[in-house]
Amino acid sequence: MDPAIFLIAVFFTSLAAGGAGAVLGLGGGILLVPILNIFFGVGMHYAMGASIVSVIATSCGAAAAYLGSGLVNLRLGLFLATAATAGAITGAYLTDAVPIRALQVILGLTLAYSSLAMFRRIKVELPGELPPNRLAQRLDLGGTYYDAALNQHVAYGATHVGRGYVVMYGSGILSGLLGIGSGAFNVLALDQFMQLPMKISTATSNFMIGVTAAASTSVYFARGDVHPLLAAPVAVGVLVGASLGTRLMVRMRTTTIRKVFLPVLVYLAFSMLYRGLGIELW
Amino acid sequence: MVNSSQPSSIPARPGIAADSRMLEILVGRVLFWGGLLSILVVLSGFGLHLLRGAAEGNYDVVGEVTGPSSASAGNHAPGVFVSGAQIIQGLRRRPIDPLAIIALGLVMLLATPVLAVGLAVPAFAVIRDYRYLVISLIILGILAVGLLSGG
Numbered sequence: 001m002d003p004a005i006f007l008i009a010v011f012f013t014s015l016a017a018g019g020a021g022a023v024l025g026l027g028g029g030i031l032l033v034p035i036l037n038i039f040f041g042v043g044m045h046y047a048m049g050a051s052i053v054s055v056i057a058t059s060c061g062a063a064a065a066y067l068g069s070g071l072v073n074l075r076l077g078l079f080l081a082t083a084a085t086a087g088a089i090t091g092a093y094l095t096d097a098v099p100i101r102a103l104q105v106i107l108g109l110t111l112a113y114s115s116l117a118m119f120r121r122i123k124v125e126l127p128g129e130l131p132p133n134r135l136a137q138r139l140d141l142g143g144t145y146y147d148a149a150l151n152q153h154v155a156y157g158a159t160h161v162g163r164g165y166v167v168m169y170g171s172g173i174l175s176g177l178l179g180i181g182s183g184a185f186n187v188l189a190l191d192q193f194m195q196l197p198m199k200i201s202t203a204t205s206n207f208m209i210g211v212t213a214a215a216s217t218s219v220y221f222a223r224g225d226v227h228p229l230l231a232a233p234v235a236v237g238v239l240v241g242a243s244l245g246t247r248l249m250v251r252m253r254t255t256t257i258r259k260v261f262l263p264v265l266v267y268l269a270f271s272m273l274y275r276g277l278g279i280e281l282w
Numbered sequence: 283m284v285n286s287s288q289p290s291s292i293p294a295r296p297g298i299a300a301d302s303r304m305l306e307i308l309v310g311r312v313l314f315w316g317g318l319l320s321i322l323v324v325l326s327g328f329g330l331h332l333l334r335g336a337a338e339g340n341y342d343v344v345g346e347v348t349g350p351s352s353a354s355a356g357n358h359a360p361g362v363f364v365s366g367a368q369i370i371q372g373l374r375r376r377p378i379d380p381l382a383i384i385a386l387g388l389v390m391l392l393a394t395p396v397l398a399v400g401l402a403v404p405a406f407a408v409i410r411d412y413r414y415l416v417i418s419l420i421i422l423g424i425l426a427v428g429l430l431s432g433g
Contacts, residue, residue, distance in 0.1 A: 004332060006343065006344045041348040042347045056317075057317060059313075059395070060395070063313050064314035064317070074302070074402075078417050079414075079417055082424065085425060088428075089424065089431075092428070139413065207313075210395040211425075214394075214425060223364070224358035224364050227347050227361055228385045229381060229384070232384045235321065235388070236324060
């Protein structure tokens with residue numbers, strides 16, 4: 001393929017992946033790594049190196065907006081980032097030791113889980129009364145935010161902090177290992193275990209994935225996995241796509257979109273799994 | 283702890299000290315401008331590369347990234363930068379190496395969240411929240427481990 005055409009194709013694919021990722025709430029990286037690997041023949045390590053850079057770019061954009069509107073719980077994000085960044089460095093080093101095929105299998109499973117979690121995410125507007133948690137109180141992990149949809153200030157707390165912290169370390173490992181944001185696992189910790197309101201967990205997760213990705217990106221850089229010519233169209237494409245997708249999402253019915261994308265997600269997850277397992281289907 | 287009697291036209295967080303709100307805005311600004319600036323640098327390098335390719339024939343990026351999957355130590359593709367020194371070398375070359383400009387932008391992007399956490403340290407000192415000063419320092423320490431082991 002002609003290099004210029006290749007780069008332009010990568011750019012538009014990243015744009016689409018960033019847009020779809022934002023609309024689906026999955027993030028662009030988890031879609032882009034399999035696409036680059038399957039359709040463009042890009043090596044897993046280069047695909048992951050480009051993706052992890054795009055994760056930082058997207059996080060900067062999204063977190064800046066969410067911080068402005070007061071939805072990021074900065075203290076909570078920083079506290080959990082101590083676990084996530086440590087996990088990310090662990091994961092980034094593991095990447096070297098784990099065979100490519102195993103990476104493909106893990107990515108396939110992660111994508112399958114994230115898609116499932118996306119569909120299962122119940123729309124409970126606000127969690128009810130929480131059992132008190134000493135760590136949450138000592139670290140002031142609660143807060144208040146203004147909920148535009150409910151038109152009121154909402155006070156919230158956090159519970160099961162220890163469990164959330166452990167999940168966050170695991171989420172960091174996956175992020176570093178696969179070069180993705182692993183937002184679905186952040187949300188598992190924040191939303192399911194620590195019982196934070198959905199808007200707070202989404203916004204705080206968006207802030208955290210940038211800090212987490214920064215930890216592993218330096219390892220990817222030093223290993224030579226970040227190819228500037230691949231990372232450039234990917235980072236810019238995902239960033240622009242994500243900001244367009246976020247704007248589009250406001251006007252669309254997300255449940256419909258999710259159903260439309262389901263076959264794509266299933267296809268990508270299975271292709272990755274089959275590649276990793278060495279099964280040739282087509 | 284919550285005072286919900288405040289006017290709700292702006293998304294402020296009543297009950298949380300105004301100091302903390304300032305900190306959120308500071309971190310948000312750093313992330314926004316750092317991200318934007320880095321992406322502009324990346325774009326300018328990318329644009330220069332494409333322009334030059336149109337004039338001199340294209341660089342074989344396809345062969346590099348679809349080739350045997352990187353990057354066992356010491357065996358990097360020619361287009362890849364693995365250290366700050368290499369990037370500076372590429373920036374000093376005349377004519378300038380567009381890939382070094384992209385790499386510079388990528389490093390700036392990587393540094394943006396680090397800078398945001400770094401600025402939180404003195405900010406927490408000012409508002410006398412020493413717990414979070416320590417937590418921010420721990421994150422910086424972990425990030426430094428990643429950076430130093432990277433080189």
